[in-house]
Amino acid sequence: MANGKRMNKAREGIDRSVTITLEEAVKAVKERATAKFDETVELAINLGVDPRHADQMVRGVCTLPNGTGRSVRVAVFARGDKADEAKAAGADIVGAEDLVETVQSGKIDFDRCIATPDMMPLVGRLGKVLGPRGMMPNPKVGTVTADVKAAVEGAKGGAVEFRAEKAGIVHAGVGKASFAENALEENIRALVDAVIKAKPAGAKGTYLKRIALSSTMGPGVSIDTSSISQG
Structure with a gap:
């Protein structure tokens, strides 16, 4: 009941049918983030795409200039020198066959997953485990790479993977x-900007349809897309 009252109070002064500027939206969301923990601020971007079609899939990675504010545990599938490089770069878990077995057993004690190209035949076996969690290493977002150091530092420093879900969000x-x-x-x-740059060839009509901002426990506000980018 307390949560309901808090949410009702947080919704005061918000009309989701009206779009506001980015600056107004950030201010409104911050003011309404009153939970007893440091809430995550979340962006939802509705795109004019149908990801079921290969030429309309939107996927990429963006390094946030001010980081994510959360501690990210990174696992790296690598051997030899590359494994040493991953550890030196700050990876939390590094392994090869042993790490594959650990993940297959259902123990996933990490948030991001990186693999060297030579490890992919092994890591490929984990598709059913890592795929549904959005953790499967992929060269398109830089998580299958020989440059382990840069990948680990990026993941630790605020790199965010994004992909359009079924509804194009x-x-x-x-x-x-x-x-x-x-x-x-x-x-x-x-x-x-990163989502705009990832615009697929098959996208037709309006690409950025709607953008909403919210905090973990707060209401969403609609942002005027032109106040963020002209893309």
Whole structure:
């Protein structure tokens, strides 16, 4: 009941049918993030695509200029020198066959997963485990790479993977409610810019249809897309 009252109060002054500027949206979301923990600020971008068609799939990675505000545990599938490189770069878990067995057993104690190209025949066996969680390494987003150091540092430093879901919506965290307004605005602009650059050849008509911002426990607000980018 307390949560219901809090949400009703948070919704006061918000009309989701009306779009507001990015600056107004960030301010409104921060003011309404009143939970007892540091809420994540989340962006939802409705795109004019149908991801069921291969030429309309939207996928990519964006490094948020001000980071995500959360500690990311990174696992790397690598051997030899590359395994040493991953550990030196700050990877939390590094392994080969042993790590594959651990994941197959259902123990996934990490948030991001990186693999060297030579490990993919092994890692490919984990598709049914990692795929549904959006963790399967993929060269398109830089998580299958020989440059392990850059990949680990990127994942630790604020790299966010994004992909359009079935309804053509991209969801991603863009920081914490404790972030300064301008830091959140910079992160949001960076993510929207990356999504625009990832526009697929098959996209027709309006690409950026609607953008909404919310915090973990707060209501969503609709953002005027032209206040973020002209893309």
